[in-house]
Amino acid sequence: MQRELAAFKDPQLARGLIESIGKLAPAGGATLMEVCGTHTVAIARNGIRNLMPPGTRLASGPGCPVCVTSNRDIDTVIALARIPNVTIATFGDMTRVPGSTSSLLKEQAAGRSVQIVYSPLDALALAAQRPEREIVFVGVGFETTTPLVAMAIKRAAAADLKNFTVFAAHKNMPGALEAIINDPQLKLDALILPGHVSTIIGAAPYEFLAKKYGIPGVITGFEPVDVLQGIAMIMRQLHEGRAEIEIAYARGVMPQGNPTALAAIDEVFETCPAIWRGLGRIDGSGYRIREEFSRFDAVRHFQPDVEPTQDPKGCRCGDVLRGIMAPSDCPLFRTVCTPENPVGPCMVSSEGSCAAYYRYY
Ligand code: SF4
Structure with missing residues (x-):
């Protein structure tokens, strides 16, 4: 091998x-x-x-899931983190993405509960271990992560878990x-x-x-x-x-894909319009939780109070994600915006174009 x-x-x-x-x-x-x-x-x-x-x-295109998540969605997660008794369970990259006025990392420093997990099933386990807390998993990503989140929701339903919800911002x-x-x-x-x-x-x-x-x-x-x-x-x-x-990737991809994973997505989610950073609203490009599983939808459950959204000043992530600008052409690249002090998500995520340019060019 x-x-x-x-x-x-x-x-x-x-x-x-x-x-x-x-x-x-x-x-x-x-x-x-x-x-x-x-x-x-x-x-x-x-x-x-x-x-x-x-x-x-x-x-480079819009293939980094953290990068294409809109500021409105980041602000919504931050609003969820501010609800008493909520613990946000999320992949590490998401904690550093700046929203309009804060980030999950800043919220954690201010005393909110934010826990890094490596899969939605970790978040599910956390909910089972901490019945006194409301565990909200941040569901971002494309079809690679969506089936796992669908699986977690199905397991939560089967176990009748009452303290597990998902903020669903998945995209196709x-x-x-x-x-x-x-x-x-x-x-x-x-x-x-x-x-x-x-x-x-x-x-x-x-x-x-x-x-x-x-x-x-x-x-x-x-x-x-x-x-x-x-x-x-x-x-x-x-x-x-x-x-x-x-x-060209026959060892990983079959023409028909993975029918089991697709069926799991279809059982739990339905497509909906989604807002992409840089690309705006695209009909049918998002996934929302179906009515049958709506009790696991964090937004419907908590109705968070989201602050007015503003994009990071001077950040050109939108143009980078559309492929019309190289990261090195952004005036903030390497001067104001660095992996230690990221202005936009493309510098935060390990899959972001700006972070890749910073590290390798
Ligand atoms: Fe945004 Fe920083 Fe990338 Fe410029 S270098 S587009 S500010 S993330």
Whole structure:
């Protein structure tokens, strides 16, 4: 197994793929967008952006779940944290994301109860251990985390847990991709599609990109050879004038996705409009908890009093997430905004473009 995995870092294979990319790349240049935060980090860490032929641009997209969470949603979580007897259970990155006037970390310093967890099932266990507290899990992320949250809600229902709720801000990727494709400020030639999300949803939800918009896409993994292979397959499609959705990550993704995980999402959630940082409102791109499970919906249960929302002053995360601005072009990058003192979520999250640029460029 180790030997098989080592092949995905093999310098010789990588060199061959870089050569193919150079030969197949359109003479007039091309803009490819990676829409997954893990790809953003893999591209930065392995110096792949600098290996592209002249005229080929790799733009980062809206694939970091913490980054695309709107300020209104962050403010709502902060309002929930201020309710007496509530403990917020959340992934670590979320605690440092600045809302309009505070963050979960600041709320914790002010005496509110905020607990870092590694999965929604940890939050469920916390609720079972602490029946005297109201445990609110912060549900952000794409289809990779949504099935686990659905599972946690189903288990809470089965155990009749009365002190567990979820702030549901989950999103799905295809709706955001359509918004990106239609952005008049961005001319995209192809998409490097996410491996993790596609493990759950498969390839079919992306077909509209090729059929309706003529944009090729390749689902790929996260090792250097995976990413280069995905780019080489895209270049081949552009070279041959094809637009298809292909899978370069067959060891992780089946065309039909994961039907069990999809069924769990569908049982607990229904799609709804969602507000994305940078992209605004996109119909059908969010998930809300279905009526049958509404007692686990933290917003319906607590009706938090949310302060008026204002975006961080000077932060260009919205433009970075739309792929129309590189993080290093933000006037605050590295001067005012650093991982120690982040102004926006793209510098907070380990999958954020600004944090990746800060660390690797
Ligand atoms: Fe926002 Fe900081 Fe990124 Fe600028 S560098 S876009 S301020 S997160």
